Amino acid sequence: MPPEPGVDVFEAQRPRLLRLAYRMLGSSSEAEDVVQEAWLRWDRQAQAEIGEPAAWLTRVVSRLCLDMMKSARSRRESYPGIWLPEPLVEAEDDDLRADNLTLTLMLALERLSPLERAAFLLHDVFGQPLDEVAAVVERSPEAARQLARRARAHVRVDQLRYPVARDEGENIVRAFFEACRVGDAEALSRMLAEGVTLQSDGGGKVLAYPNLIRGSKRMLRLLLGHASKYGSGMRFERFVMIDGLPGFVSAMGGQVQTTALDTEGGKITAIYITRNPEKLARVVH
Structure with a gap:
């Protein structure tokens, strides 16, 4: 039996959603949990009423991540010793470089508030328009722009250099x-x-x-x-x-x-x- 159209739509977005969730959370296992929850919500949704599935799914995943980031920050404050993101080992054919982030920049993102991190990742890294970013962080487009600008200023010194082959x-x-x-x-x-x-x-x-x-x-x-x-x-x-x-x-x-x-x-x-x-x-x- 061929897959339902909604499954194909979601699976086409899954790699990007996993990258976004990982960049937001610094944990592959938590990213997978978030994307699985997004799938359940997508499966329950009247999909024909969603005009832009990619934007809808991005919004759902981002909001789920924001909810998780609140508790993650408190856990990291009591983490024994140094906290590093879960290492994301890349296969040669992975498209992870599409988001142009390194472990160094991932650590720089830890200095940001959850809303700043979301605005920076969505707008600067994943190319979402400001009105979509504003919908995710539940702020005006101008406020979303300010969040991204503040985040950019904090991480500028850690921007990716020319990648090593x-x-x-x-x-x-x-x-x-x-x-x-x-x-x-x-x-x-x-x-x-x-x-x-x-x-x-x-x-x-x-x-x-x-x-x-x-x-x-x-x-x-x-x-x-x-x-x-x-x-x-x-x-x-x-x-x-x-x-x-x-x-x-x-x-x-x-x-x-x-x-x-x-x-x-x-x-x-x-x-x-x-x-x-x-x-x-x-x-x-």
């Missing part, structure tokens, strides 16, 4: 991992930018650095100490692109983690390590 990113990633594994101080010194930072998310469930680490000298001491203690047990699983950044999946003593590297001018400027098992289910399986 997959092959170039893989070369950087493999060289970095090997230098970390064997404790190659000279190689690491060449790779690390002076102001390099490291953030590590263990979610209070596994060991992770509880605070941001900054500076090449401090980073070098940390990485060399880690190599001396754990290097022989480190295993490179595979190269991946994580939210637009080159990265890798690795394991040590049965603990899986992802590492994403932000780079500029051939130097590593930021390192993002996710070790929280709850955020790695889609990476492991």
Whole structure:
């Protein structure tokens, strides 16, 4: 039996809706829950009365996300250690780059209020007209414009730089991992930018650095100490692109983690390590 027309319409929108929900929430599992709820509402709706299904579905998903973001903010305030978005590992044929965001910018979005984040994502990233944005945030078009403008000012310094090609990113990633594994101080010194930072998310469930680490000298001491203690047990699983950044999946003593590297001018400027098992289910399986 062929699918109902309403199913085809929804399925055509599903990838975009999932991207939007993930960018709003920073969690793939929560994004899937939101899109599933949107499907249930779509299925109950008199679809013939909806003039623009894409706009209707965008509005529903965005409002569901706004409701979830209120509780998410309070959960993150009590989150043990550093919170990072759930790593979104991209297949080579994924169209995630269509929204032109990286993990770095995702973290910058955390500084915004829920309404600012929604306005910025809908208008600047997903290209929704201001009247649609206004309908989602339940403000006037001018107020929606102001929300997007304020958000833009907050995240401007974190805008996406020219993206690293997959092959170039893989070369950087493999060289970095090997230098970390064997404790190659000279190689690491060449790779690390002076102001390099490291953030590590263990979610209070596994060991992770509880605070941001900054500076090449401090980073070098940390990485060399880690190599001396754990290097022989480190295993490179595979190269991946994580939210637009080159990265890798690795394991040590049965603990899986992802590492994403932000780079500029051939130097590593930021390192993002996710070790929280709850955020790695889609990476492991």
